[in-house]
Amino acid sequence: MAVTDDRKFTKAQIYDILENAKGKTLGEVDKSRQFDRTKESEKITGIAGDVIEQSVFGYERDSDQECDIEIDGVLTELKTTGVRIPKGDLKSVKGKTGDAYNVYLAAKEGISITGVTFEPTIQTDFNTSHFWEKSEHLLIVFYEYKSYEVVPASGYSQFPIVDYCYNSFSDEEKAKLQNDWELVRDHLQKVYEEYPDTAMRNEQLVGFTHVLRPNLLLIELVPGFKRKATGSYQKPRYRLKKTFVDYIVRGHFDKSRTQNEIVLKDSFSSFAQLDARCHALSLQYKGKTIAELKEMLGITTSTKDMAAICVIRMFGTDCKKLNQISDFAKVGIIAKTITITPQGGRTEDMKLKHIDFEEWADREADFEDSDVYDYFCEHSFLCPIFCEHDSNDQSKTTFEGFKRFAFDDDFIENEVRRTWEDSRKLIHTNKLEWEYLYDKQGNKRINNSGACMGAPNFxxxxxYKVFFRGGADVSTDKSRTECVNGIRMLPQFFWLKGSYIADKLQKIPYI
Structure with a gap:
């Protein structure tokens, strides 16, 4: 595979090109006038990438499955991706500029790599696959998406180019990517062998992306493989998960992260390896009380959440929270200790993610392209289970083992979509209201902070199994920083209903 001369650069040339672009907006560097196209259409996918490729680097964009450029003889894929400050960190960056500001930047989305090749006979080796050829060496250009609302394509012209990085994956990351790719390859090969007829094979492939999704660590397949109204089939691309891209972004802007990073002593390259490790831990510690675990694991302190501390030590690491472990964070695993009664009941509602209302304001947004859809597709739960035998004595609580689950298609298509559509309808039809709480005399109830009690009618x-709930240390008029349709409220979060979790866990066997 080779590139044309206009796509060959030295590292010194790359430095000059991108250093000259840094700090400028996409509109300011748009020499090829990509934004002129927005006069005809305000919805142009990938316009930021078009500007970087055609205006900054000066070559025409194409859809070939070859690398974009060559740098000092090394084939390299050029990717442009958005970053921004999470809303929860806005207070932290107030008054900051430069590196002190950039350290808070996070990924806005995943990074698309290349289309899935539907010819398994010629894509059998990971190291020579289109996917690895295009991801082994990445040059990533970051622009800041300076908005918390959906902007039209023309709005991208105001977004500044922040920085760039050369990315090569570690051996551990490559092993994860290879395992993911081989899961896809093996599935496709099996279908091709069993269904040589193209029409029958395509029908068998419908929905295969959702079947594989719970077992993929670092990549996702989007969009789903399905039959379009035209009769042709929508085919997926390999995309690095947003959780993984976020790990890359934060590592680039926070150079000290690796020094403070919490990693497992022995990592895993597949869910099968993680499950095997959890199973071994269960065999070793199942039935032990918190008091016994503390002694076995050398824990001398006592905290409110001793169960989580015990699990952290089981994995041979030391941190305050399970979700600080980078091996879990980069692959989208949410580790959550669950305490049940001997009958398997009493699981609390589970707080998930902060709701960014930018997509709620966009009437044209599709559910399958939404951040909410991506979140429920990308994340899975690893649940260490403890059984509480005496509610007054935590030390008698016993460790029962691990369970792991991902959100299945039915849940996403029915429960998550229902919440997404119903909440958007409230906003778009101006039926969102603040519902006050009243006492028996009909007076508005006042909380300890002096604010009227209530919540929006989300x-x-x-x-609902997936529902809204506000989140803040205290509920005051000042802490109601979210504003939707003119109604001020606490920052809103998605929550998962406890009874759903309890029912789901009872149906799942221990690892």
Whole structure:
């Protein structure tokens, strides 16, 4: 595979090109006038990448499955991706500039690599695959998406180019990527062998991306493989998960991260390896009380969440929270200790993610392209289970083992979509209201902070498995920093109903 002369650069040339672009907006560097196209259409996918490729680097964009450029003889894929400050960190960056500001930047989305090749006979080796050829050496250009609302394509012209990085994956990351790719390859090969007829094979492939999704660590397949109204089939691409891209972004802007990073003593390159490790830990510690675990694991302190501390020590690491472990964070695993009664009940509602209302304001947004859809597709739960035998004595609580689950398609298509659509309908039809709480005399109830008690009429746990709930240390008029349709409220989060979790866990065997 070779590139044309206009795509060959030295590292010194790359430095000059991108250093000259840093700090300028995409509109300011748009020599090839990509933004002129927005006069005809305000929805142009990938316009930021078009500007970087055609205006900054000066070559025409194409859809070939070859690397974009060559740098000092090394084939390299050029990727442009958005970063921004999470809303929760806005207070932290106030008054900051430069590196002190950039250290808070996070990934806005995943990074698309290349289309899935539907010819398994010629894509059998990972090291020579299109996917690895295009991801082994990445030059990533970061622009800051300076908005918390969906902007039209023309709005990208105001977004500044922040920085760039050369990315090569570690051996451990390569092993994970290879395992993911081989899971896809093996599935496709099996279908091709069993269904030589193209029409029958395509029908068998419908939905295969969702079947594989729970077992993929660092990549996802988007969009789903399905039959379009035209009769042709929508085919997926390999995309690095947003959780993984976020890990890359934060590592680039926070050079000290690796020094403070919490990693497992022995990592894993597949869910099968993680499951095997959890199973071994269960054999070693199952049935032990918190008091016994503390002694076995050398824990001398006592905290409110001793169960989580015990699990952290089981994995041979030391941190305050399970989700600080980077091996879990980069692959989208949410580790959550669950305490049940001997009958398997009483699981609490589970707090998930902060809701960014930018997509709620966009009437044209599709559910399958939404951040919410991506979140439920990308994340899975690893649940260490403890059984509480005496609610007054935590030390008698016993460790029962591990369970792991991902959100299945039915849950995402029915429960998550229902919450997404119903909440958007409230906003778009101006039916979002603030619901006050009243006492028996009909007076508005006041909380200890002096604010009127209540909440917006978003989906509640009484009627939804995925519901909204505000989150803040205290509920005051000042802490109601979210504003939707003119209604001020606490920052809103998605929650998962406890009864759903309890029911799901009871049906899942221990690892």
């Amino acid at each position: 989906p509640k746990s009484s009627d």
